[in-house]
Amino acid sequence: MKILVVNGPNLNMLGVREPAHYGTQTLPEIEAALRAQADEMGVELGFVQSNIEGELVTLIQQALGVYDGIILNAGAYTHTSIAIRDAVAAVKLPTVEVHLSNVFGREEFRHHSHLSAVCVGCICGFGADSYKLALIGLADKLK
Ligand code: DQA
Numbered sequence: 001m002k003i004l005v006v007n008g009p010n011l012n013m014l015g016v017r018e019p020a021h022y023g024t025q026t027l028p029e030i031e032a033a034l035r036a037q038a039d040e041m042g043v044e045l046g047f048v049q050s051n052i053e054g055e056l057v058t059l060i061q062q063a064l065g066v067y068d069g070i071i072l073n074a075g076a077y078t079h080t081s082i083a084i085r086d087a088v089a090a091v092k093l094p095t096v097e098v099h100l101s102n103v104f105g106r107e108e109f110r111h112h113s114h115l116s117a118v119c120v121g122c123i124c125g126f127g128a129d130s131y132k133l134a135l136i137g138l139a140d141k142l143k
Contacts, residue, residue, distance in 0.1 A: 001042070001142055003135065004067040005034065007049040008056055008075035008084075014100075021101045023127045030128045037132050043139055053077055053084065060087040068142050070095040071134045078103075078113045085114040094141055096134040099124035 007027060010017060015026035025033075031047045038045045046067060048059050056074065063070055070093050074084050078097070088095050095118070102125030103110040116122050121137055123130045 001069075001139060002044045002046065002067045003038070003069050003071060003138060003142075004046040004048065004059075004063045005031070005071045005131065006056060006059055006063075007047075007073050008077050009051040010075055011073060012049050012051070021106075023100065025128050030131060033128065034131050034135060037135060041135070041139055043135065053081055056081075057083050057087040060084065060091055063093055064091040067093060069093055069138045071098055071131060071138060072096065072115065072119070073098040073100070073131075074115060078115055079109055080114070082114055085118055088115060089118045094120045094138060096120060096138045097122040097124075098130045098134045100127050100130055101125065 012027055014022055015024060027049060035045055050056050050059065056077065060070065072095050074081065077084050097113060097115045097119040120141060123134045126133060
């Protein structure tokens with residue numbers, strides 16, 4: 001089983017970026033912990049990050065035929081990007097939407113996601129553990 005983890009804008013700044021919302025772990029640290037978990041589960045992981053909307057669209061498109069599912073934290077593009085939503089819908093790979101913070105407890109503009117309707121599930125509010133929970137849930141769905 002192969003799962004691609006896609007991270008969007010500003011998630012490369014984790015560790016220094018608003019730690020009250022996003023914690024103190026860096027993206028490479030989150031990746032290492034997730035890989036350890038994936039190894040235990042016998043899941044192969046890919047891990048990519050981009051600050052650019054079109055690049056995220058391309059990365060999602062390129063997952064087709066290579067990966068069985070996607071874990072997607074599209075950052076702020078969650079709330080704005082129809083292009084990323086269309087890419088998820090186009091590849092039809094089971095995708096879990098992830099957020100470190102509880103977006104529903106924050107500003108109103110974070111309450112709406114363009115992605116949720118085309119994802120198999122959404123996990124938010126558990127910090128870096130949101131990725132681990134998404135991995136468990138997605139791997140179970142893909143069995
Ligand atoms: C985020 C939540 C988004 O609203 C925000 O723009 C991010 C990170 C999260 O992981 O909590 O960049 O996706």
